[in-house]
Amino acid sequence: MLVLGLIEIIQIILITNTMSIKRVWVEEDCISCGSCESICPEVFEVIDISEVKQGVVFADFDAGIRDAADNCPVSVIKFEE
Numbered sequence: 001m002l003v004l005g006l007i008e009i010i011q012i013i014l015i016t017n018t019m020s021i022k023r024v025w026v027e028e029d030c031i032s033c034g035s036c037e038s039i040c041p042e043v044f045e046v047i048d049i050s051e052v053k054q055g056v057v058f059a060d061f062d063a064g065i066r067d068a069a070d071n072c073p074v075s076v077i078k079f080e081e
């Protein structure tokens with residue numbers, strides 16, 4: 001049986017919170033390829049150029065944001081943890 005103490009639970013919460021994405025933005029030179037919107041449409045919208053949607057809880061789409069950033073052909077998707 002797994003029993004966690006209070007200190008272990010606090011450590012897990014702190015680690016989880018510090019690893020989540022807090023801010024996302026798209027720098028200049030987006031080429032409007034649409035990749036980010038295809039990968040993570042909950043966060044990115046490409047009309048003229050890619051934009052980050054307002055009101056998104058980035059921590060809920062952590063994997064998608066990282067995947068979109070990794071696959072951006074011009075590396076203009078940035079995020080802060």
Ligand code: SF4
Nearest residue numbers: 030031033034036072
């Ligand atoms: S993947 Fe990069 S280049 Fe393509 S639309 Fe998104 S931000 Fe722009």
